[in-house]
Amino acid sequence: MSDQHPVDQDPARGRVVGGRFPLLDPTQLDAAQQSLYDTITRPPRTDGPFLVVDDDGHLAGPFNAMLHAPAIGEALQSLGSSLRFGGHLPARTRELVVCTVATILSSDYEWYAHSRVALEVGVDEDELDALARGEIRPSLSSAEAAALDLATALLAGRGVDDAVHASAHSHLGHAGITELTVLVGYYQTLAGLLAVGDVPAPSRPPDATPG
Template sequence: MRLPDLTPAELGQAQLELRERIVGGPRGSGPQHFPLVREDGSLTGPFGVMLHEPALGAPLQELGSAIRYASGLDARTREIAILAVAAATGSAFEAYAHERVGRAVGLTEDEIAALADGSFTSADPRERAAYDFCRHLFDDGGHLDDDSYAAYADALGTTTMTELIVLVGYYRTLAQLLDVFDVGAPEEEQPAQ
């Protein structure tokens, strides 16, 4: 373990305030598709990492909360995009967490498997465009020629494009934090190799 799990008794004031914003906000008050808090009171996944640096963790968690709970992305499109990032970055924790959220918002097992292996498609042209746009951000570094920009703007609108760009950047940041600090999915939840 590169960073220790911090229990509430080990937290300073800024860390306690951040923990309360995470657990007392929409993440902690809504349906729990994966554990946010362990039995000892420490936080799971990226939230445990955020507690180590509350000056950065607080705005980071606020951005994540805005993406998940305040953006105009519908739940399926949001989870498609998050799982696309999890697959592109190899983030075991984000795949573990958001496969569960994805099922809750209506993604099928076949869709989840296709998101994991990069073969996702959808009969819904907006979902397909959102997935393709997210893949483009990874595969092509985000650069769009004028024709591609016009096609995505027509299919998604610039507001959705902006939301997806921010989502991809946020979840890419989380994936990197989780990778560097070696935070994976809980062992009992990892698929057999």
């Protein structure tokens, strides 16, 4: 990951930058935007280790972008909530996959947010360092390694070969493969929103950052 983006204000100061997406004033939202805003700013999403809403009420990162198209944003946030809070993949596996998406797509914001979540669910700093280099640590389980192999194949866009699929299926089953594939697609979509909006991460995380 490059350092081409300016670093946003310290999250402790409670302000965010919208990049090319103008920050929407929470007092000026229409009904659809207000409904989406209210959903995003409720727990459990706001209980996490990264900034969701600032001291002025502005939504951070991809959430502000979602407000600009609230019907699509509602569908997106619902999918994201289902994956993060209602999915069946182990939390470590989920966050290892999300951090892999962030690494491969050079998404500073996704790495900022989900490296923090990863640390909370038991991924250690050495494992994050390895992901930032595109490597898999021996400490990862065979199921986690199979999940990362599948995620990497999906992001390469050249199809999934039989060996990668068979390994993933043996550890995750059809349900797990479905969830993981949608997980990769969801965070690939958010990375695209962040890239087109040139949205900077609020700060560097206290762990490795790809690049």
